[in-house]
Amino acid sequence: MTLGQRMRHFRTEAGLTLEQLGADVGVAGSQLSLMENGRREPRLSLLGAIATRLGIELAELLDDRAPTERAGLEIELERAQSNPVYAQLGLPVVRAGKGMSDETLRALVGLHRELARRSREAIATPEEARRANTELRARMRERDNHMAEIDDLVEEALRGVGHSTGALTHRSVSLMAERMGFELVYVGDLPHSARSVTDLENGRIYLPPASIPGGHGLRSMALQAIAHRMLGHEAPNDYAEFLQQRLEINYFAAAALMPRTQAVNFLQQAKSDRDIALEDFRDAFGVTHEAAALRFTNLATAHLDMRVHFLRVGGDGAIAKAYENDGLPLPMDVTGSVEGEIVCRYWSARRAFVRTNRTTEFYQYTDTPSGTFFESTQIGTSAANDEFSITIGVPFDDAKYFRGRETTRREQSRCPDASCCRRPPADLAAHWQGKAWSSAKVHAHIFSPLPSGTFPGVDDRELYEFLESHASS
Template sequence: MTIGRRVRHLRTSRGMTLEDLANAIGRAPSQVSTLENGKREPKFSQLQAIARALGATVEDLLSAEPPSARDGLEIELERVQRGPLFASLGLAGVRVGKSLPSDALETILALHHELERLHTQRAATPEEARRANAELRADMRAADNYLPDLEEVARGLLAEVGHTTGPLPERMAAEIAAHLGFTLHYVSDLPHSTRSVIDTRHHRVYLPSTGMRGRSNARSALLQSLASHVLGHSEPGDYGEFLRQRVEANYLAAALLVPEKTGVRVLRDAKEARAIAIEDLRDAFAVSFETAAHRFTNLATRHLGIPVHFMKVHESGILHKAYENDGVRFPADALGAVEGQHVCRQWTARVVFGVEDRFNPYAQYTDTSSGTYWCTSRVENTADGAFSVSVGVPFAHVRWFLGRDTTERAVSRCPDEGCCRVPPAALADRWSQYALPSARPHASMLAAMPSGAYPGVETTEVYRFLDRHAPA
């Protein structure tokens, strides 16, 4: 269409009629008209003939820029009317010609853009998000939760700042930021919907001045922020891309905090001694238990030959994050998504909330419909409540772990509702006619996924924040 508009623009600017141009290239006027209206793609030899007749070059005709603002509007409307969204409306197309005023063109296009926005927002339902989550989990399972390209990026960054072994100090994390050309700014008014904000214009990273308890949290927040920049993340096109970007940023940050080479060495030594413990990995690299558990799931299958599963469960029993390649059956909905599902009360991830000793790790064997699993779990408190973080393996692999001598054991018959969903008969008889609870559902159960370039982030608030802090 752009080629056709450029031909028409050059023809009329030279005072030529359709017949004049048609005669000059040996074609019928109707063929030239079809070409100018973008309904036929010209051959290169035909473009050469047209260029000679118009006193122009082929490059002039192939330029991607519309010849005028009006032509740009007409081209966009033509494309809109040929698209699937317009076709689904069942409406007759508007004839695009000189008789159509420019303000009418602009109004029609504005209405179409609003339709596209509403259509995209309607598509971003919880169902779409759960489907994207299920697809991403399947991809990570197929890769054994190991991403070699990101491991290579982490190795390169650490080498560039001279870090060779041991825990990554907070000073070295700041050096990574400086190496990438960023300065760090700790502020008290970070937008409430963000964990950090990068200003690529002024090369600044904004981090919260409060709420980051301990050096591990401070390093993680900084490295996760920088990871998105290093990986070239831009505005996600859909929820699946948003989730993938988040997984990649978290993975790269963890690979910087627990480098592959030294992390594998620690784990292999522990396996040889039959003394693998997530706490030891945590302490060796001065990271949180959750980061250590994540990193173990990245490295366990590829480097140790151990299949594994990981869970992060809220104190309410809701599954927030999960990964598995060991055959364990997580609770799942009809779309295969596990996030947001209730975990069996008999599983380690739920039992641990009732354990008084929060200093020592809790371990348990659980007999399930897909086999017997050993799992170790810890509870971590956050601003959103308490979460258990758990790592588990099939019974055949428990010999490599500390805590295998636990006497704690449970039986789970889930997804059979009689396991833990249906109350005991005597309890139900006493209360079924008298209980009237008021549900406390999360808003996302009923609403579409948060809209915007980055789901859940209030863009206006971010822009105003950058305005306040931009250097004069």
């Protein structure tokens, strides 16, 4: 649509009709009309001929910016009316013809913006988030958590900055940003709800200073911001699209920090040696244990022929993140969501909390109704000083490839059978029933809708005030 608008803009500036320009470049005027209206994509050779006839550079014709404010509004109106949110209303499509005034066009676009805002606000609830996340997890399970197209894109980008081996440096990340036309800027006043902010007008990516707690993750934050641009993301239409984009940028960052070729070679060698250890994989690429575990799930099935599961579980036993394609019976609510569900207290993800030495990985075999799994768990602590566990597990037959397989720890889980670990023993229940009272902790976010805005969770006013304050610096 933008290309068509630019063709029309430069044609009218040159004082040519569709028929006149078509005659000069050997195309019927009706065909040019389809191109200008965004209904047909012209060949590059034809665009070159059009640019030459109009006396402009081809790059000027291919610029992705609308040529005028009016053209930008027309494009926005057409996109808005093609959105499913508008289609659900059953209203006719309004064309922004020459007879429509700029004021009318601005009013229509403004109404669509408000419709989109209210739609986001209505659906950005915990229930909608859980539903969208459940659907996304199911789609990624079908793909074995593998996105080869992003791996291909990342490897090309890394070659472009000369990175081939070793840990990815901050310098290489900066060069990747520069190749996209962006400068990395470290500031101490980011909006509290944003991890990073990209100024598309001035070509800047704002990140927190490296001295803050967790500053070691700046490479990942910068890569995620770069990924939005490289993957062609636009403002999400709904929460499901927001989650899809977040998954893609996280995958992109992990693929850059642990490039496919290097990572697969490392893991295949470890498998050959029957010595796969997540701590080795983590240390080889200088990333966090959680990042290494998630990247392992990206590559294990596609390149190592292994089915796997991943869990991040809080100290209270609640699932924060989960993935499985090996049949592990994850706890689910009636909607199929697993986030917030409590895992069996006999799983490695919870048993690891009770040991004294937490500096090394905890190994365990767990018998479940779906079979026996070998699991490796590491305990970590969040910035808020809350403990969590990171677990990678595989079916029993693949345990032979992992370090720690000699462990004698073995637990039996009958969950989801409530008699496994959810119900108290009969003697305790008989003794304390009716004699106990407790005041439960209630997390405030359970009752709160997600902050609404262009980007779920980020306050638009705070975001725009931040950009305005830095635009002139």
